[in-house]
Amino acid sequence: MNNLPCRLLLSDGSRFEGFFFTSPHVRTGEVVFNTALTGYQEVVTDPSYTGQMVVMTYPMIGSYGVTPLDNESSKAHLRVLICKEYIPFYSNWRATQSLGEFLDDHQVVGITGVDTRTLTRRLRDHGSLNGVVAPATHDWDRLADMIGAIPTMVGQNLTPLVTTPTPYRVVPSNALPTYRVAVIDTGVKRHILNELTQRGCSCDVFPVTASVHDILGQFDGVMLANGPGDPEPVESVIHLIQQLLGKLPIFGICLGHQLLWLALGGQTYKLKFGHHAVNHPVRQLATGRVEITSQNHGFCIDIDSLPSDQIELTHINLNDHTPEGFRHRRYPAFSVQYHPESAPGPHDSTYLFDDFVNMMQQFRMKGFANVVS
Amino acid sequence: MPKRKDIKSVLLIGSGPIVIGQACEFDYSGTQACKALKEEGCRVILVNSNPATIMTDPSLADATYIEPLTVECLTQVIQKEKPDAILPTLGGQTALNLAMKLAQSGVLQANGVEMIGATLESIQKAEDRRAFKLAMDSIGLASARSHIAYNLEEAKRAALNLGYPCVVRPSFTLGGTGGGIAYNQDELESIVGSGLRNSIISEVLIEESILGWKEFELELMRDRNDNAVVICSIENMDPMGVHTGDSITVAPAQTLSDVEYQVMRNAAIAILREIGVETGGANVQFAVNPVDGRLIVIEMNPRVSRSSALASKATGFPIAKFAAKLSIGYTLDELMNDITKKTPACFEPSIDYCVVKIPRFNFDKFPQTSPVLGTAMKSVGEAMAIGRTFKEAFQKAIRSLETKRFGFGFDGKDPSLISDEDLRYHLITPGPDRLTMLVVALQRGMSVSEVVDATKMDPWFVHQLHQLVQFALTFTNTP
Structure with a gap:
């Protein structure tokens, strides 16, 4: 373990000190906090955290090590993992290496000994802030200059950084596929593909540059994946969705949910400090039941920007009453802001993948006209 | 779904005397329940045999009966008060067992009292070890391999089948009273004997050992x-x-x-x-x-x-x-x-913190009891502490025990004369002073993996303790 002292400066001028538990590098990014008690490996490998530094509010991180089985993508995406106490002596029968070693393998920086409680309170009061992490040999003024150069999250299309360069296919492990799903890879998590293949779907994962001709006529449905950054500038995918609407069943998650909303003509906005947690209560309006959900988003759909005769609000967040899901009244399309694939987080919402499979089944059997009623 | 309008009065059963395994935590839960129900406009009728509790303060319930927690007494209270419902889930195992007997004897039905918070079937399913095991099988969850025994002969046959050591668990007891781990047939005979006596239905479960898990x-x-x-x-x-x-x-x-x-x-x-x-x-x-x-x-x-x-x-x-x-x-x-x-x-x-609870023992007052920890509870209290790290919470909890110790190591009060052989015995056989033994073992240079082998504690915890001992050394080595 490296013990070099480090500095963390936020764009509001607040200063924090700590130590590197990985190789020391200078890193910049938007600082957000995550309140999950477990699941640091899934957080680290979630492409949605591209360009961000994540503060874990749970103080002890690294306790159960890392296993390749729990990666949500092929690499670590966030810029810096910020902890109160990094635990190098992990203990778990599945673990193959320590978190610090894993981060070093992926050139991601980890820092420990930081007063994460004060840091989180600052982010909660001020909203997400940009920040810079550097060895303590850098003076604060120089770090302040670096912060000025960080672009704001608003307006950034980060999907080209995380999308697959070429299409690939994932098939169910023990059966012939029943449905073929086209997945638009804006930064897809492995568990979304797992949930689909477990339900007998084969998944063809396309880059964000895919065209409508790649998809129409060959698939039973379209999965719009999660991903990083602002949805608004992801124009290629928004345009693609507009050409697919009504022609195939569509299911969107997180960024995919926002892109579906934009494709329908709605608007999105940036939340103050976003939702990054695994304990948000969401009410399914049709049944009244509450699901405990995994969440990771900085932007939100503006529910008033589309008329209710087109859109049915299906889910709401009980903490801040933001919209969490909708379906289109005419097209076979629905989406949720949270993560039914969890990883990390509770498995309360996996029924949404069943709903998607049912929608594809109905669409195949009866055609579009009977799916939406 | 708002509050039910048909429940206007609720009978609450307390947990009775303070005993090992069932102490003031149930006074706390019962008191909370009294307040919560009154807040909702319910008439609260409380029965508890222990007057030295907060819940029996006159201001808490609307009617308080200091009476033995027996079917006979409860029946009289029910006949007099005619409550709409009985809430048995906040008075520990005592209240749950009593409510079950009241339901089985027909007293609740005869007086039109609804059991709320639990049903007779759910209590039986959870508490009857055989029914519970079947229920687990039906939803695809594993439980330890086991056999039910109603007498010593059946218990011996079960133990032979599962191998020693095996665990004896009496059904329907609190704090595991009368249970234990049998390493051989002699021990099995004595534990099963007391288990059958303690179980209200004279039933024990002989279970495969998962010691050290x-x-x-x-x-x-x-x-x-x-x-x-x-x-x-x-x-x-x-x-x-x-x-x-x-x-x-x-x-x-x-x-x-x-x-x-x-x-x-x-x-x-x-x-x-x-x-x-x-x-x-x-x-x-x-x-x-x-x-x-x-x-x-x-x-x-x-x-x-x-x-x-x-x-x-x-x-x-x-x-x-x-x-x-x-x-x-x-x-x-x-x-x-x-x-x-x-x-x-x-x-x-x-x-964003860690919580550690450490039990407090008082074997001095129970000289007949062997100071070895097993499946029957022996602690008389506990301290809980909150810290930003495990080490911080752990040290605070040790101080809070009021055993005149000021942390894991650090205070120079750990015995130095104990032989290595005795030390090993105490690590393998957990007793009330196991933390002291852990300090000494780590101070003497036993490695984390040796301590893990002896104690079966997870290496994560032993590493944390090791760090504390190492940190203490940096003080004692400073002139």
């Missing part, structure tokens, strides 16, 4: 709309074989990855549904094989328990109060979070 507990709540949430996960520092009440416990669980934790969460919620805990708090205990992660369900309490009190204080989520409100018809999303005041109680608390 990791032990976990989840505290949950469920409402009548089938919303279910985990309030807190707890990991025992002492391995399986030491009763949870005697274990050092830590919240949240430290050594589970999210994948493993979610498997446990799904299992716990499935168990609540299968057993039929319709409203209120419950806890589920699991054992995990440290070698391959095999998960086994140990037991489930369909009531507010000792661990609920810990979970409430650890997270700020008032389990007893909400259990009372759920029992009269509210759902979790209708209750407000006591801390934020503006978000619903239907969520899973997240914390």
